Amino acid sequence: MGADDLASTNGFPPWENNQPDNKDDKQSCIVMNLTGGWRDEICDTERPFICFDEHDASKYIVVQTFMFWEDAKNYCRSKHTELVRVWNMTENGKIHPLIKRNHWIGLYRDLWAN
Numbered sequence: 001m002g003a004d005d006l007a008s009t010n011g012f013p014p015w016e017n018n019q020p021d022n023k024d025d026k027q028s029c030i031v032m033n034l035t036g037g038w039r040d041e042i043c044d045t046e047r048p049f050i051c052f053d054e055h056d057a058s059k060y061i062v063v064q065t066f067m068f069w070e071d072a073k074n075y076c077r078s079k080h081t082e083l084v085r086v087w088n089m090t091e092n093g094k095i096h097p098l099i100k101r102n103h104w105i106g107l108y109r110d111l112w113a114n
Contacts, residue, residue, distance in 0.1 A: 012088055012089050012092070013038055013086075013107075014036055014037050014038055014089065014092055015037065015038050015039070016033065016037040016038065016039045019037075019038065019039040019040060020038075020039065020040040020109075021039075021040065022040055022109075023040075026042050027040035027041050027042055028040065028042075028043055028108050028109045029041055029042070029043040029045075029069040029104065029107075029108045030104070030105055030107040030108060031047060031102040031103060031104055031105065032050070032086070032092075032095065032096055032099065032102065032103055032105050033096075033102050034096065034099065034100065034101070034102075035096065036092050036093065036095070036096030038105070038107070039102075040109070043068060043069040043070060043108070044068050044069075045068070045069075046066035046067055046068055047066060047067070047069075047072070047101075047102055047103060047104050048062070048063055048064045048065065048066055048067075048099075048101065048103050048104070049063050049067065049069075049072035049075075049076070049083060049084075049103050049104035049105075050062055050063070050083070050084040050095060050098070050099065050103050050104070050105060051063060051075070051076035051079065051080040051081070051082070051083060051084060052076070052080065052081050052082050052083070052084040052085065052106075053080035053081050054081045055081070056080070060084060060094065060095050060098060061076075061080055062098050062099060062103070063075065063076075067104075069083075069104050069108065072104045073106065076106075082106060083104065083105065083106035084105050084106055085105070085106040085107065086105055086106075086107070
């Protein structure tokens with residue numbers, strides 16, 4: 001199944017089937033999978049992540065170190081620009097081929113705001 005198969009009705013964001021599900025009201029951080037699909041997860045799960053760096057030629061920096069979402073965000077802000085934010089399917093299509101497992105991206109939901 002490719003990223004296009006995972007797309008929502010308007011094509012973006014490309015949520016996996018039955019996602020986001022906010023299971024147990026604790027899933028507020030988002031991972032991208034190998035095919036470019038997204039799902040929500042508990043932020044206190046260690047995962048590799050993708051930074052965005054506005055000064056690097058490639059722009060997308062894959063970090064294989066496992067960190068919690070908040071730690072990954074802080075790492076990206078200190079070493080690059082930010083934990084990657086994906087704004088459209090074109091950008092999603094450039095990022096997902098770079099990864100070999102689920103990676104944190106910069107999307108999250110404030111659970112208190114639900």
